[in-house]
Amino acid sequence: MRRFLLAIIALSALCVKAGKSAESTTPQFYVGVSVGHDRMTAKRTEDLRTVIGTQMYFANNKTQRTNGVSGKAIAGFLWMVPNTPFVLSPEVYIGHGSGQITLQESGHDPLAPANRGYQSTFKQSLTLGIALRAGFYLTGDNNFLYGLIGIDRSKFENKFTLSSNDLLNPVTTFFEKRSKFLKSTIFGIGFERKFETLN
Numbered sequence: 001m002r003r004f005l006l007a008i009i010a011l012s013a014l015c016v017k018a019g020k021s022a023e024s025t026t027p028q029f030y031v032g033v034s035v036g037h038d039r040m041t042a043k044r045t046e047d048l049r050t051v052i053g054t055q056m057y058f059a060n061n062k063t064q065r066t067n068g069v070s071g072k073a074i075a076g077f078l079w080m081v082p083n084t085p086f087v088l089s090p091e092v093y094i095g096h097g098s099g100q101i102t103l104q105e106s107g108h109d110p111l112a113p114a115n116r117g118y119q120s121t122f123k124q125s126l127t128l129g130i131a132l133r134a135g136f137y138l139t140g141d142n143n144f145l146y147g148l149i150g151i152d153r154s155k156f157e158n159k160f161t162l163s164s165n166d167l168l169n170p171v172t173t174f175f176e177k178r179s180k181f182l183k184s185t186i187f188g189i190g191f192e193r194k195f196e197t198l199n
Contacts, residue, residue, distance in 0.1 A: 031074065032074055033071065033072065033073055033074065034074050037070075040065065040067075040124065042065075042101055044059040044103060044122075045059060046103065047060075048116060048162065058103065059103055066100060068124065070096065070098065073095060074092070076090055086134070089133035090131070092129070092131075096126060097125065098124070099123065099124040100122070101121070103118075105118050114165060115164070115166070116162065116163070118162050121159045122156065124154055125155045127154040129152035132148070132149055134147055134148075143191070144192040144194070145189075154181065158178050160174075160178075161175055
């Protein structure tokens with residue numbers, strides 16, 4: 001499975017920054033939230049091999065895609081490289097994704113004979129990672145244009161439900177659930193606008 005994350009856009013209105021100017025070379029700590037758009041692609045081969053050797057394919061190299069929204073809490077530092085217009089901003093985050101793909105198929109096993117029903121739900125849950133933003137201020141210290149690259153580690157869950165209807169066992173249902181952390185590269189571009197508070 002290959003997971004592609006589009007740009008992660010920081011909601012700067014919810015960021016809390018130190019009171020010093022960005023022109024200072026002292027790193028500034030910030031916390032806030034981020035909302036992103038996820039694009040998830042899964043290539044699936046899911047089959048059943050019975051005790052008498054029959055192999056039934058419910059999905060054979062099938063490609064499925066879905067879109068979702070992820071929310072994250074972020075924390076990082078903003079540091080302006082001395083004597084240059086460039087800014088570096090390493091940050092960490094933790095959050096939750098909403099991407100989910102469901103596969104539901106049925107097939108007939110003529111040797112049993114039996115009808116098999118299969119449902120598999122593949123979804124994203126916990127997500128965490130580290131990223132580096134690098135860019136520069138367009139005007140003063142209010143408009144920050146940056147590129148982003150980092151590593152994301154997300155937990156994915158796969159829940160299987162298999163039902164069988166045959167002469168010996170009229171209704172038989174099996175459940176199984178597995179989970180695994182998968183790693184991917186994230187990248188994107190973003191724009192951040194700082195709004196001053198009027199006193």
